[in-house]
Amino acid sequence: MLRLPPTRWTRPPSLDAAVAALGEPGARALAGGTDLVVALKNRTGRPQCLVSLADACPAGIDTGGGGWAIGAATTLWDLERWTAPPSVAAIPEAARSVAAPPIRSRATVGGNLCLDTRCVFYNQSAFWRSGRPPCRKAGGEVCHAVPGGDRCHAVFSADLPPALAAVGARVRVAGPDGERRKDVADLYTGQGLAPLALAAAEVVLSADVPALSGRSGSAFEKIRARRGLDFAAASAAVWVEAGDDGACRSARVVLGAVDSGPVRVARAEEALQGSLLEPEALETAADAARRAARPVKNADFTPAYRRKVVGVAVKRAASRAWQRAVGAREASS
Amino acid sequence: MSVYVGKSVPRRDTRLKATGEARYTADLALPFMLHAAVLRSPYPHARLLRVDTSRAEALPGVRAVITARDASGVKWGVFRYTRDQEFLARDRVRYIGEEIAAVAADTEEIAQEAVALIAVEYERLPAVFDPLDAIADGAPRIHDHAERNINIHVPIHVGDVDAAWDACDHVHTEMTRSEEESYFMTEPYAVLAHCDRQGTVEVWMPNASPHTKAKGLANALELPVSKVHVRHVAIGGAFGGRSDMFPGEYITALLSRKTRRPVRLVYTREENSIAVRQGHSMVVESRFGFKKDGTLHAVDVTCHMDGGAYSSTGPIATSVPFLCFEQTYRVANVRYNGYRVYTNKPIRGMIRTHGRAWACNVDMQLDLAAEALGLDPIEIRLKNALKTGDHTPTQSHIPSMASHETIRAVAEASRFREKWKRLPPWHGIGIGCVSVMSGFPMGIRGGSAAMVKFDEDGGVHLISGVVDNGQGNEGVVLQIAAEALGVPIDQIQLTASATEITPIDQGAYSQATTLVSGNAVRLACEDARRQLFEVAADVLEASAEDLELADGKVFVKGSPARAVPLAKVVRSGLLKGKSVIGHGSFGPNVDQRREWIQNPKGQLSAAFSYGSAVVEVRVDPETGFVDVLDVWASHDCGKAINPKEVEGQMDGGVAMGGHGGILLEALRWHEGANLNTNFLDYKIPLAPDMPPIHNFIVEADDPVGPFGAKEGGLSISMCTAQAYANAIAHAIGTHIREFPHTPDRVLDTIEAREGTEDEAS
Missing domain, CATH: 3.30.43.10 (Uridine Diphospho-n-acetylenolpyruvylglucosamine Reductase, domain 2)
Structure with a gap:
């Protein structure tokens, strides 16, 4: 073994x-x-x-300070049971979509935030890799996923980061020079080789989720081969806020598993803003997401397929987020 | 009126497996045991120029290192004419994972470290990974003996196919392809071997036929079979992938022989995927001709199967997909050319659906013909299904087959005819049918025998070669024994699959166990009962023919008061020097002259079962995902010895053949390297994926089977695959020609179709 x-x-x-x-x-x-x-x-x-960070990082969801601080040592099992308001419902939704219950009972928020990028040519046994030159991620000079490619194309497939980025969460990071805060989006380099923008000896302490407008909703949609266990072939997290006129005032759209980091899609957000999330607006947002995605043949399904369905994921996440936003508005009025 | 047969009694191993107490090979340990590791080729095709083991041998804790230099050179192949594999590669490696050397050391870590110290100089050779590429001009030759890399050619021609097309009203050609499947047994392969100083070898390993393993190992070790003892052990799944000989048992035994210590080898999940067996990928070209009324009149099928680097069960694997077809649907004129082709990929063996591209091609042809001829899918199957009394094209007589009953059972339960062409958009319903044999000619290992002996307190000991891979075979023979003897199941001890004790048996192979091993057990018990009654007749002063055995007593029929306890009968016998030992031996009525390639005709099997399935799906037209709403499966398994067990087999068949086989499972490759060898990357269905399953056991007592029983389960694995594929075709308006039907393929097919038509029906 x-x-x-x-x-x-x-x-x-x-x-x-x-x-x-x-x-x-x-x-x-x-x-x-x-x-x-x-x-x-x-x-x-x-x-x-x-x-081991078991005694170094906080666990649990702290509600002080007008938002929520989700401790890095919180298990996904606990996070998926969080009764989050509609504005941040994407977070437990994303937690619930990770792997399978026995894995979620051990896996942590910090671990998911710091998940390494993956590639079907890299996540193999030493025996498997011994039959060919090492790839960039393994310290070599070639890319088996994109022959001739000039960078590592390993895919970033963690589920929490798109959801946290969509709701505008920040991470609290501690290191030799003390603590600092940065946007979740800024935790990632977008590089397959070294996906985390963390200095040496830095650790993530918590994900700090802001209290958002009662007229907003978020959702996370994951396309994967089976109803459990699998990493995303494509995913999307969407946060939308309804304005006084009933239209979408602001939106954030973040893709997962279609590049070496989470991908925020400004053009998709623009398509949703000012709309009622009618089919045309959703389709425009989906097209923008498809154009922003850069899948290569290193995960489940073909790259062309993943590009197509990341658009579907955006549409579905956006629709669900909007329902939550509108429902929340109705509930609060 | 049966007492034990037909009852859903819990299996004896259930509690042990649920609590983790069951001991599998990797759990076993012997005093002074060493640990083995294997050096495997990382290249798909290479000459071995030099294998230097000196650094490995010098590592502290290493007790032995072996290469082909230490091996007998005996080649393995299931048939004399297919012996092409040495268990340690001598001068050439032909697939990634092929065994080159092995180490026995004090710990597994040391053994693995030592393997990394073995220096091998390879000369890379051109490799070929696709069967059609491998038969093309200029392809690299993988074995010197195989022209165009053709390993096996099964040619069958009955009637006159070329002349028959003219009499057909609908003729259609289809090409289907399927990728390789993997078994993903819960238990990775493992071997524990102990060569003692008397020159005998004890071996524990997951297997489907202990006697086949013992003979193969005896040949390779150049020992008489009597010196090789394959022992009983809990086994975590087989599905056809434990059937023949693997290098693992030979290597482990050789290391034990060399070190004179027990040696254990435990495969990684990756080794279990690449270095045991895989399912064949296939390219199937079929031409089907029907008459106006829907009668299937002519069939011509050519199939190219990717056999990987060596023969394994090649001639059988190349034949069975055809045989399952010819016993399912009647056809007067049929030609089959099955080619198993060598490639530089891992070795392929038998697997449950025997090729999705084959089985699903047949039922696709039936649906297309029904459409063209204005029939419905049920009608065309009822018209063509073989049934009791029929003969197959290759001359098997079907003694019993409730085909129509199974078709009607699922058609009615699913309300198929109400739904066909009337479902909402993107919904579909489909049916598939198949017949599976209960065993086939296997020469001297085609039969089974059993013994029954009694303890002085009336306890019963049953000895049978039956092997249980997890499907419940031990429970089946215990229920048969209890019924045949008239003794409660919990009073019977079973010694099974221990080759120095148990008589030769065909193994859990070809779906023969219930019929063949079960009959041997029944006969042994009837013999024991007869002997008991002879003894008891004296005690009771009655005629042996008038006696009955139940509730632990032998009594006179109609006068239960005239009774004597079973223990007393046994003891009375012993006093007279008459130890009751029942013996039963059974060989199925098959034509032993039948041969897979040279003579593919004659009685194939003693019994033929039938399965039909209907599946209803909803396809997501945006993502290509298939939501399976319901599965109805019906099975003529003869008599269900244990109905719950049969239903379990049916559920498993739906999971493996249907849901896994059609929606999820395929091996992925990169230059001959298997990309998905673990449970994350190889997509077997998970519990939340599974649809609701409605099982219908159609009992039609088989005239030969014990208490009427025959094959149970495999039929459902195959026919649900076909039903899944047809249901998806109904939902999206066209068939998908590549298997499995993963969402990317489904979506591509929908989009290609929308490019030519307005919308799906």
Whole structure:
């Protein structure tokens, strides 16, 4: 069977100790381990030391300060049970769509935010990869997904980041230089090789979700091969806000699993703004999403298919988000 | 009136498996046991120039390293004429995953580290990955003996196909393709072998036929069969993928022989996917001719199957898809050319649906003909389905087959005729039918035998070669024994699949167990009962013919008071030197002269079952996803020995053949490397994917089967596949010619069709 490589492991008792431990060469943060442990078995990551964040990061949803701070150590199992208001309903929806219940009971919010990019040519055993030159993500010079490609095309397929980005969440990050906050969207480089815009020894502490207008709604739509377990072949998170005139005042549209980072689609947002989310507006937004997507042949289904259905995901997420926004408005009036 | 047969009694292994107490091969350990790891080729086709094991041998904790230099050189193939595989590659590797060397070490980690230290110098050779490419001019030759890489050619021609087209009113040609399936048994392959100092070898491994494994291993190790003991162990699934010999058991036994210590080899999920067996991919070209009234008159099918690098069960795998067709629908003129082609891909074996492109092509042809001739899909199947008393084109007599009853059962339950062409847009309904054989000629290993002996307290011990891969075969023979003896199931102990004790048996293969092994058990129990009655006749001063056995007592029929406890009968016998041991031996009535390639005619099987399924779907026209609303499945399995078990097999058939086979499952490739070898990337259906299933067991007692029983389950795996495909075609207005029907293919087909027509019906 596949065996874990011999790897040192430590569980620092505090955030400061964890940040210090992560400053050591070859250290890597371990949260729920649902993705990292598989990578270790496949020898796609070779850290010298795993630093467990179990005692370093907060767990649970803190409601202080006019919004919600979702602790990085919160399990997806707990997050999917959050009775979120319609404005941020995309978040538990996205949590519920990850993997399967036994995995969600271990997987964490921080882990999902920091999920590595994936590629069917990279997420393979050491034996599998030994039959061909190493790809860029494995330290080589070639790309098996896009022969001749000049970058790593590994796909970013985490489900929470598009949802959090769509509702305008920020992340709180701690590192050797203290804490800072940044937009969820700014947590990502868009690069397949190194998808996270985190400095050395930085850890995500929480996702801070703002309290949004009572006239807004959000939704997350995921296209995947089966009704469980699978990573997204394409996904979309949409947040929309209804204005006083009954039309959409503002919108945010973020795609997942069609590029090396979450993709915000301004043209799709423009298509929704000022509309009543009628079919024509939805179709325009869907077309904008299709144009913004850059899928390659490294995930489930063909790239052409993923491009098509990311548009469908936008339409469906937008419709559901709008229903929530309008329903919320009716409930609040 | 049966007491134990026909009852849904819980299986004996259920609790053990539910609680995790059942012990599979990877759970077993012996004192002083070593751990093995295998060096496999990372290249699809290469010459081995040098294999240097010196650094591996020098690693502390390594106890043995073996290569082809240590091997006997005996080649494996199921038939004499298909022996083409050495268990350790000698000078050439032909697929990614082929075994080159192996290590036994103190721990699995050391063994894996040592494997990485073996230096191999390869000379890469051109490789070919598609059967049509492999038969083309200039393709790389994979085996010296195989011209154009053709491994097997099964030619069958009955009637006169070329002359028959003129008499047909509707003739249509179809081309279908299917990708490879994988079994994804819950249990990855594993072997524990122990060569003791007396020169015997004990082996534990998941298998479908312990006696076949013992013989193959004895050949490779150059030992008499009596020195190879394949032992009983819990097995986590087979589906056709545990049937023949694999290098794993030979390598493990050889390492044990060399180290004189027990050795255990546990495959990774990837090894289980690439280095055991896979299903064949296929390209099927069919021409079907019908008469105006819907009678199928002529069929010509050419099939190219990707067999991978070696023969395995090749001649059988190339024939069975055709055989399942010829016993399903009647046809006077038929020609089949089945080609199994070598490619530089892993070895292909038997798998449950025996080729989606084949089975679904047939039922696609029936639906298209029905449409052209103004019939409905039910009518054309009722018209053409074989039934009791018919003969197949290759001369099998069908002693019993309730085909029409199964078709009507699902047609009525699903209200098929009300729904056909009347469903809302993007909804569809489809039907599929298939007949499956209960065993086929397997030479000296085609029969089974059983023994029954008694403890002094009346306890019963049943000894049978039957093997249980998880489908419940042990429970089946226990229920048969209980019924035939008149003794409660919980008083019977079963010793099964332990080759030094159990008589030769065909194994859980070709759907023969219930009929063949079950009959052997029935006969053994009847023999034991007769002997018991002879003893009891003296005690009771009655005639043996007038005795009955029930509730632990032998008594005189009609006078239950004149009774003697079973234990006392056994003890009375022992006092007279008469130990009651029942013996039963059964060989099915098949034509042993029948041969897959040289002589494909004569009685194939003693019994033929039938399955029909109707599936109703709703297709999402924007994403191509298929929502399966309901599945109705009906099965003539003869008598259901355990109805709950049969229903479980039917549910499993829907999951594997229908939902997995048509919507989800396919192996993906990159230059001969399998891209999806794990449970995440290979899409077997999950619990939330499964549709509601409505099962109908159509009992039609088989004249040969024990208490009327025959094959149960496989029929449903195949016919639901066909029904899924036809239902999707009904929903989107056209058939999809590639399998599986993944959402991207469904959407492409919808869009291609919309390019030519206005909208789907």
